[in-house]
Amino acid sequence: MTYAITQTCCNDATCVAVCPVNCIHPTPQERAFGSTEMLHIDPRTCIACGACADACPVDAIFPVDSLPPAQREYARINAAYFEGDAAEEAGPAPRGPNFHAWGEPSFPRVLPADFAPLKVAVVGTGPAGMYAAQDLLLHTNAEVTLIDRLPVAGGLVRYGVAPDHPATKKVGDTFARFHAHPRVRMHLGLAVGTDVTPEEIAAHHDAVIYAVGASADRRLAVPGAELAGSISATAFVAWYNAHPDAAPDGIDLSAERAVVVGNGNVALDVARILLADPETLARTDIADHALRALRDSAVREVVLLARRGPEHAAYTRSELLALKHLPGVDLVVDDHDPRTGQAVDAAGDTDKAAVLRDVPRTRQDGEQAPAPGRRIVLRFHCEPAEVLGTERVEAVRVATHAGDRTIPAGLLLRAIGYRGVPVAGLPFDEAAGTVPHEGGRVDGMPGTYVVGWIKRGPSGGIGANRTCAAETVTTLLADAVAGALPAPRHAARAFHRLARRRNRQVVDARGLAAIERTEVSRGRDAGRPRVKLATVAELVATARSGRSGLLR
Numbered sequence: 001m002t003y004a005i006t007q008t009c010c011n012d013a014t015c016v017a018v019c020p021v022n023c024i025h026p027t028p029q030e031r032a033f034g035s036t037e038m039l040h041i042d043p044r045t046c047i048a049c050g051a052c053a054d055a056c057p058v059d060a061i062f063p064v065d066s067l068p069p070a071q072r073e074y075a076r077i078n079a080a081y082f083e084g085d086a087a088e089e090a091g092p093a094p095r096g097p098n099f100h101a102w103g104e105p106s107f108p109r110v111l112p113a114d115f116a117p118l119k120v121a122v123v124g125t126g127p128a129g130m131y132a133a134q135d136l137l138l139h140t141n142a143e144v145t146l147i148d149r150l151p152v153a154g155g156l157v158r159y160g161v162a163p164d165h166p167a168t169k170k171v172g173d174t175f176a177r178f179h180a181h182p183r184v185r186m187h188l189g190l191a192v193g194t195d196v197t198p199e200e201i202a203a204h205h206d207a208v209i210y211a212v213g214a215s216a217d218r219r220l221a222v223p224g225a226e227l228a229g230s231i232s233a234t235a236f237v238a239w240y241n242a243h244p245d246a247a248p249d250g251i252d253l254s255a256e257r258a259v260v261v262g263n264g265n266v267a268l269d270v271a272r273i274l275l276a277d278p279e280t281l282a283r284t285d286i287a288d289h290a291l292r293a294l295r296d297s298a299v300r301e302v303v304l305l306a307r308r309g310p311e312h313a314a315y316t317r318s319e320l321l322a323l324k325h326l327p328g329v330d331l332v333v334d335d336h337d338p339r340t341g342q343a344v345d346a347a348g349d350t351d352k353a354a355v356l357r358d359v360p361r362t363r364q365d366g367e368q369a370p371a372p373g374r375r376i377v378l379r380f381h382c383e384p385a386e387v388l389g390t391e392r393v394e395a396v397r398v399a400t401h402a403g404d405r406t407i408p409a410g411l412l413l414r415a416i417g418y419r420g421v422p423v424a425g426l427p428f429d430e431a432a433g434t435v436p437h438e439g440g441r442v443d444g445m446p447g448t449y450v451v452g453w454i455k456r457g458p459s460g461g462i463g464a465n466r467t468c469a470a471e472t473v474t475t476l477l478a479d480a481v482a483g484a485l486p487a488p489r490h491a492a493r494a495f496h497r498l499a500r501r502r503n504r505q506v507v508d509a510r511g512l513a514a515i516e517r518t519e520v521s522r523g524r525d526a527g528r529p530r531v532k533l534a535t536v537a538e539l540v541a542t543a544r545s546g547r548s549g550l551l552r
Contacts, residue, residue, distance in 0.1 A: 002046040003053060004078045006071050007318040008060040008167040009038035012463030015052035015061060021045055024052060028467060037316040040081035057174045059167040070325040080350045118142040118480060119492040121205040123192055126155020127462045128452025129211030130175035131469035143183045143492060150244060151189035151507045151539040152515055153179060156213065159241045162269040163284035164276060166529060171462055180509045187499045188507035193424030195502040204495035206485045207447045207476050214418040214433060214453040220261060224387030233266050233415035240273055242287035242532035253297035255410020256370050259396045261384055262415030263306035264314035268323060270413050271302040275329045275374045285530045301370035303407060305398060307383040310353040311343045320355045323376060330375035335361040337381040337401050387412055418458035432457060440472030447486045449476055511543025518542045
């Protein structure tokens with residue numbers, strides 16, 4: 001029996017570090033690391049010890065013999081990675097047990113004698129910020145101040161991961177153990193640029209790391225794109241994840257057909273949530289208001305528009321496989337363009353387009369009402385040319401190789417990518433939507449650093465932030481050793497007093513623990529993992545009360 005890595009792989013490589021026979025690839029030292037959709041276990045060298053499964057932060061690794069039907073294809077995907085072109089791209093892989101060479105124990109770290117204990121502020125408590133905080137806390141004696149504009153921690157893990165992917169959310173448990181760390185001070189609900197300025201944060205710390213992500217969406221530059229009923233995927237994801245910025249009644253699901261522009265993982269998440277069985281979603285942490293709306297939803301067909309062909313799709317194979325196994329929902333490929341079928345038929349076993357081989361192909365007449373039942377239509381080589389309607393979305397005119405067609409739809413979701421926004425006091429590259437930097441060090445601002453999507457752009461999943469954070473922290477520590485960090489003018493304790501004066505509703509670690517207890521308790525009563533508090537007022541009141549039953 002061997003193990004296989006499945007759908008929810010986060011690519012943070014914890015499994016690689018614990019594998020005794022070096023059978024998980026690509027490793028962080030191999031050139032393909034960061035460019036593959038997931039990591040893979042070589043069945044020829046795996047000794048089924050289970051160390052990788054125990055270490056996996058998102059429960060993505062299982063014995064091949066225990067894979068459920070919907071995930072059995074991952075046994076083949078793992079094995080295929082070590083054959084042919086994929087193996088050549090990844091570099092040499094072991095052809096038998098290749099035990100690590102254990103030498104004398106070595107514990108390389110930055111010695112306290114190299115510099116005085118650092119006071120570092122991390123702005124943002126999503127994966128990028130928490131990987132950076134983790135590195136600092138585990139490998140140095142730094143004191144860390146965690147700052148977030150929302151009164152609850154989690155960032156992308158809490159508000160970006162789809163509710164029907166609970167295993168992916170488990171990486172948050174890894175980060176949560178640092179929230180109450182003795183060298184951590186937490187200020188949640190503190191807005192940088194409003195409550196405190198970047199200059200004030202820098203004046204109280206040796207270094208500041210900004211991990212603020214990419215919170216805006218890319219603009220769809222076609223006429224009518226701003227009509228009512230045209231919504232960014234960013235807003236839709238925030239809505240079903242109970243983000244405090246999302247209005248509970250902000251999404252209208254009264255139309256029978258929705259059009260999603262984009263072919264990345266977020267586009268597939270949106271389509272899946274729109275058509276998933278609400279009773280299945282009722283066992284997740286989806287927002288209460290979203291669950292009520294989906295139960296009453298009229299949407300029964302979702303059309304995904306992709307400008308290029310299936311061989312160039314931005315989604316991962318694992319997310320596409322999840323669509324194939326969505327209960328009660330038909331997945332079809334619109335065969336309006338012959339290039340689509342040609343690409344699928346010519347795809348190699350490890351190519352993304354090969355996943356569509358057994359998916360029905362049919363020429364869809366989008367100008368008619370949706371067919372009976374629920375279905376997702378993948379329409380490649382097709383892009384929106386205009387959004388039609390008087391006061392709200394009524395149809396989408398699309399451009400194809402055969403000319404323009406009109407698809408009636410009452411809801412348009414724009415899933416064409418995220419984009420960073422300027423950070424107060426920091427330089428900003430408008431073209432890239434990122435903060436200019438060198439190895440994470442912000443250009444022209446000693447002691448200021450970036451990590452995550454605001455550093456590298458909106459690419460890579462949760463695990464990609466681990467290596468990104470390692471680079472930034474390495475740069476920061478090198479600057480500390482070189483004496484290049486500007487000396488703070490005030491003590492870190494003075495910042496904590498300043499934050500409290502500026503915002504009396506700031507949530508600390510004890511308040512965050514009270515929020516956690518309340519949400520989990522509410523979820524236990526409802527047979528769910530948690531029931532999220534969806535407004536700033538609820539979150540702050542619960543943090544202050546410290547009593548788990550207050551807002552039931």
